[in-house]
Amino acid sequence: MLNVESVYKSFGGILALNGLTFSVESNSITGLIGPNGSGKSTLFNVISGFYGKDSGEIYVRGEKIEGIEPYRIAMLGVGRTFQISEVPEKMTVLENLLLAPKRQIGEGILNVFLHPLKIRRENEQSLKSAYEILELVQLYDLRNEYAGNLSGGQKKLLSLGRILMSDPILLLLDEPTAGVNPTLVKDLIIAIKNLRAEKGQTILLVEHNMKVISEICDRVIVLNFGKKIAEGTPEEIQKNEEVLEAYLSGSSKRELLHEDSRGQ
Amino acid sequence: MGLVNFLVYLAIMMGIYAILSLSLNLQYGFTGLANFGQVAFFCLGAYASTIVVLVFKMPFILGLLGGMVVAGLFGYVISIPTANLKEDYWAIATLAAAEIVRIFFLNEDWVVGGGPYQGGSFGIGGIPQPLRSLFSAYTYPFFYLAIVLVCLLATYLIISALTRSPFGRVIKSIRAGDNLPQALGKDVKGFRMRVMAIGGSFGGLAGCLWAHYHGFISPNQFLPLETFIIWAMVIVGGKANNRGAILGAVIIMVFYNSTRFLKDYLPIEEVTLASLRMVAIGLLIVVAMLFMKEGLIKEKKTLYYSE
Numbered sequence A: 001m002l003n004v005e006s007v008y009k010s011f012g013g014i015l016a017l018n019g020l021t022f023s024v025e026s027n028s029i030t031g032l033i034g035p036n037g038s039g040k041s042t043l044f045n046v047i048s049g050f051y052g053k054d055s056g057e058i059y060v061r062g063e064k065i066e067g068i069e070p071y072r073i074a075m076l077g078v079g080r081t082f083q084i085s086e087v088p089e090k091m092t093v094l095e096n097l098l099l100a101p102k103r104q105i106g107e108g109i110l111n112v113f114l115h116p117l118k119i120r121r122e123n124e125q126s127l128k129s130a131y132e133i134l135e136l137v138q139l140y141d142l143r144n145e146y147a148g149n150l151s152g153g154q155k156k157l158l159s160l161g162r163i164l165m166s167d168p169i170l171l172l173l174d175e176p177t178a179g180v181n182p183t184l185v186k187d188l189i190i191a192i193k194n195l196r197a198e199k200g201q202t203i204l205l206v207e208h209n210m211k212v213i214s215e216i217c218d219r220v221i222v223l224n225f226g227k228k229i230a231e232g233t234p235e236e237i238q239k240n241e242e243v244l245e246a247y248l249s250g251s252s253k254r255e256l257l258h259e260d261s262r263g264q
Numbered sequence B: 001m002g003l004v005n006f007l008v009y010l011a012i013m014m015g016i017y018a019i020l021s022l023s024l025n026l027q028y029g030f031t032g033l034a035n036f037g038q039v040a041f042f043c044l045g046a047y048a049s050t051i052v053v054l055v056f057k058m059p060f061i062l063g064l065l066g067g068m069v070v071a072g073l074f075g076y077v078i079s080i081p082t083a084n085l086k087e088d089y090w091a092i093a094t095l096a097a098a099e100i101v102r103i104f105f106l107n108e109d110w111v112v113g114g115g116p117y118q119g120g121s122f123g124i125g126g127i128p129q130p131l132r133s134l135f136s137a138y139t140y141p142f143f144y145l146a147i148v149l150v151c152l153l154a155t156y157l158i159i160s161a162l163t164r165s166p167f168g169r170v171i172k173s174i175r176a177g178d179n180l181p182q183a184l185g186k187d188v189k190g191f192r193m194r195v196m197a198i199g200g201s202f203g204g205l206a207g208c209l210w211a212h213y214h215g216f217i218s219p220n221q222f223l224p225l226e227t228f229i230i231w232a233m234v235i236v237g238g239k240a241n242n243r244g245a246i247l248g249a250v251i252i253m254v255f256y257n258s259t260r261f262l263k264d265y266l267p268i269e270e271v272t273l274a275s276l277r278m279v280a281i282g283l284l285i286v287v288a289m290l291f292m293k294e295g296l297i298k299e300k301k302t303l304y305y306s307e
């Protein structure tokens, strides 16, 4: 489904991705972990085309992704969320969801005047799925609220719901549960698993919470300094010496260092 | 000028400027495109229509369409080289583009057929008025007002349909930045270009109406100051609200024209008054921005109800 082959990406002097290579199986849920600043979000930005890479290759479903605009990559079925939620303040929760479906007839200027009925039907269809998703992420009661008025955790939930509306094949979720209350996180885990079963989606997930990782992921990939240092099942990873090492030596030093120089 | 004549004149100006303000509102209010060269559309529409009707002797309706097509194309084309500029640089680029358009008509008199029609800094007179012969000098302005109102209504209905549609949803998301719409597979540049094309053609429509009403146009009617007045309308009326854009045009036009009567009551020279007028509109913008950030009519929330 996704193949990343010796990808390099640097920002000035910082090597954010240092010859990273890994692949993700179809219909799997893969966790991506690593200390702060290890290059997880950069990887997402490179795969989804928001950042160019210095070298290396990326294939999605066998198709090479090279120098194309982010929206085209999204159209290929790559759906991503952002670590810092992107939420248009002056659009309601429901509008945010209705925005997401791809190839809407009503996005064409002429269609607005030529096919009003088709557009209405399309909208009603989208509304139905939107209500289901709103129930799932527990934002139904806030559906007509401006998204700008949501809390940080609610914005994360909205972003998750919105990307689900766009029906991606490969989902890149950057800390989707940060700031979300633990009981809801459990429901979300079940929902994400169901989705995978139903629609056959492939999910790559950045997550700091090891409990979530072990409950949800088939495999885990560990990054450190832009390199893969380990890969395996959640159990294997939790026992891995090198991983523990990276987290232990890293946590105090690196977190301090990156407190004020962190990207998104 | 009698009072009725003046009121009809005022209503025609309000109508024409309301079209300009609806067009800018689509660009700035809904899509976040800070177009500081809105007057270019106005100017191109006026010249294109004049050329079609006066030089090529075509009917008024073709002039109208010609003006819309030329200004719309201009909007589309200037979005191409500027597609990657940041908001502030984009604004400066549009300001410059509008000045280039004006200076083009100032220097190139051949575009209006040269000789018999003059052009260049002299301007062009004798622009035909549609169906003029069917009316008396007194009734004609009423007829023209009707034309303007029909055009305004059409503009309002078309732009409102667009801003309410899924297309409108996408441009509202672009207003908050490119990242989200890109991640959702929306061709952000393409949408911006289309907004500029539509905004451009309605700006052009206003230009046609202006040219055929006054019967005379010249480059110095299309100074950057006009853009400033249209901005005032959007900001005071309420951005991202189409009724607000119309209300803004009405208020600013009343304000703009009422100051001319002040000279009867105040011992101020007309030249000073003209510049005071601009100061006053500037103050109005500042007051609006400080005390009514969203303008007189706020942006309407789009609500959906289940079944």
Ligand SMILES: Nc1ncnc2c1ncn2[C@@H]1O[C@H](COP(=O)(O)OP(=O)(O)OP(=O)(O)O)[C@@H](O)[C@H]1O
Pocket (backbone or CB within 6 Å): A011, A014, A015, A016, A034, A035, A036, A037, A038, A039, A040, A041, A042, A043, A083, A261, A262, A263, A264
């Ligand atoms: N746009 C940018 N400009 C400059 N440096 C950047 C940029 N984005 C990321 N970096 C740098 O690249 C490195 C990797 O950052 P990245 O955001 O990918 O880490 P991360 O693994 O997502 O961390 P976290 O767990 O804190 O989210 C960091 O050193 C960061 O400072």
Ligand SMILES: [Mg+2]
Pocket (backbone or CB within 6 Å): A040, A041, A042, A083, A174, A264
């Ligand atoms: Mg990150």
